[in-house]
Amino acid sequence: MANTHHRRLEVTVISGEDLRINDKPIKNNAFVTVKADSHSSPSLYDSMKPDARGESYPYWDEKLHVDLPAGSRYVVVEVHRRSSSAGDVLVGTAWIPVSDFVGGYAPENYQHFLSYRLRDAKGQRNGIINISVRMVTSSYKGTSSSSSSSVPKFGIPMDREKNSRTVTGVPIWYPNQCKS
Template identity: 75%
Template sequence: MANTHNRSLEVTIISGEDLRINDRPIKNNAFVTVKADSCCSPSSQDSTKPDAQGESYPYWDEKLRVELPAGSRYIVVEVCRRSFSTGDKLVGTAWIPVSDFIGDYTPENYLHFLSYRLRDAKGLRNGIINISVRVVSSSYKGTSSCSSRPPPLVPWFRMPADRENHGGTVTGVPAWYPNQWKA
């Protein structure tokens, strides 16, 4: 993995589609738990409140915070139905690769909208979960800690502001790339 430090995720559980138990649509009380799959350290998890009215198309729109330890390859999203008589019953699970929202070309704090197929305990298709994920950087959380990774190099585009002192009309946009000519 490219990441060498823990990251914080803001996962918004938006909605579910066509959720079933034993091929029958669920009636109510669906909830979602999100946790990081970590081989090296225990991971945190967070859960939504049960949706009382959504039936097999529940709507939560609830933000959850999950710590993503270094070395994690997936986040696990589990949809369950709460029943006071029989206990919590698993509706479906989605294993979401971390590479879907963390990569070299995606800046931190970028909001990803994602939909995944849920699989029941037998591995059969069982609905869809709609979420959004944001990797929360230290500046987004309001802290002043430094990142262990330098920011990526991005070209700066500049053009003169006053035409009188810089030769008139601009025919191209000069680009300056930091440290591009250093050996």
């Protein structure tokens, strides 16, 4: 059976800072939705329970899981306020580039701690959202699964034709040994 590759994000929504509606601090019921923005498939999203503490600096510390389709360039984080009279009101949105947490030198399961400025519907600054993002990657071959190691592998490949081993030592130079 051919290998299939599944990419899933684990987004921990930690907290919000200085959240407002019409320049008034939010008193309660703020919640967050997270969705993948993709041109090739519909957006998949996850949402969380409203903050019950009732202040403009909510603390959630809640994990959300979102599938990240190939071709996704952004993850969209939206903060809303649930109101019995007006329904759900958008507080602010952050468009997070996927390149902020995918690629580079970090291992696949590395947890990135990020903070982003929220923008309201008019494009004005409206608080900050603090999150952590971790790419959860699983590879499937047949019916058995194997998970990626979260420890990066370092080394320099040696003669690949004869030996597939890797050199893991680092040469050390002592200046006292080079004196004549």
